[in-house]
Amino acid sequence: EPEVTQTPSHQVTQMGQEVILRCVPISNHLYFYWYRQILGQKVEFLVSFYNNEISEKSEIFDDQFSVERPDGSNFTLKIRSTKLEDSAMYFCASMRDRGLEQYFGPGTRLTVT
Amino acid sequence: AQKITQTQPGMFVQEKEAVTLDCTYDTSDPSYGLFWYKQPSSGEMIFLIYQGSYDQQNATEGRYSLNFQKARKSANLVISASQLGDSAMYFCAMRGRSYNTDKLIFGTGTRLQVFP
Numbered sequence: 001e002p003e004v005t006q007t008p009s010h011q012v013t014q015m016g017q018e019v020i021l022r023c024v025p026i027s028n029h030l031y032f033y034w035y036r037q038i039l040g041q042k043v044e045f046l047v048s049f050y051n052n053e054i055s056e057k058s059e060i061f062d063d064q065f066s067v068e069r070p071d072g073s074n075f076t077l078k079i080r081s082t083k084l085e086d087s088a089m090y091f092c093a094s095m096r097d098r099g100l101e102q103y104f105g106p107g108t109r110l111t112v113t
Numbered sequence: 114a115q116k117i118t119q120t121q122p123g124m125f126v127q128e129k130e131a132v133t134l135d136c137t138y139d140t141s142d143p144s145y146g147l148f149w150y151k152q153p154s155s156g157e158m159i160f161l162i163y164q165g166s167y168d169q170q171n172a173t174e175g176r177y178s179l180n181f182q183k184a185r186k187s188a189n190l191v192i193s194a195s196q197l198g199d200s201a202m203y204f205c206a207m208r209g210r211s212y213n214t215d216k217l218i219f220g221t222g223t224r225l226q227v228f229p
Contacts, residue, residue, distance in 0.1 A: 042204070042219045042220060042221045043204060043206075043217075045216040045217060091158060093158075093217075095215070098215055099165075101148065102217060104159075104160070106155075107157060
């Protein structure tokens with residue numbers, strides 16, 4: 001069964017460093033998302049991406065964040081200068097078409113020290 | 114604004130019994146979708162069940178069913194014949210389908226523990 005994959009599973013970085021979180025959505029899916037979950041809290045929407053552009057972003061998704069689909073299979077989230085409060089689990093999700101369910105990847109746990 | 118409320122931070126159920134996890138929602142969208150996801154201790158988010166706001170019948174998927182009461186704005190998850198492997202966090206989520214919004218709004222979750 002096709003699934004969303006994410007790498008790495010765990011990333012430790014120092015404050016102020018740039019990180020890139022990688023996702024490979026399900027191959028015939030057209031809509032892509034990033035969510036984050038701070039430890040013990042609820043899952044929060046960051047950004048949605050369709051047709052090679054951002055379709056919606058939350059207040060969390062400020063200028064430090066960017067997304068890219070560089071090669072038609074990968075979908076990346078970049079944080080330019082990480083802060084302690086960026087420590088969270090980051091989930092990528094994809095959806096085949098509007099109105100259907102979103103499938104989540106296993107997540108990347110980001111720890112900023 | 115859309116909002117999901119899960120008032121049960123934790124629930125206990127004995128193996129083989131049924132359990133209901135509560136979810137209420139608030140939205141002004143005329144068309145929306147409601148979802149339940151399971152998050153085991155390993156951290157991944159597993160899609161369980163979906164209910165569309167115009168669906169006439171309550172959704173069912175195996176041991177999972179969704180008790181959808183539109184007038185009360187509730188979408189409770191019912192797990193029948195609980196198994197030890199059902200122990201996990203359960204999140205209710207909503208997606209508006211109007212106004213070009215397809216992001217998911219999540220509740221705070223309910224931790225379910227199944228005991229033998």
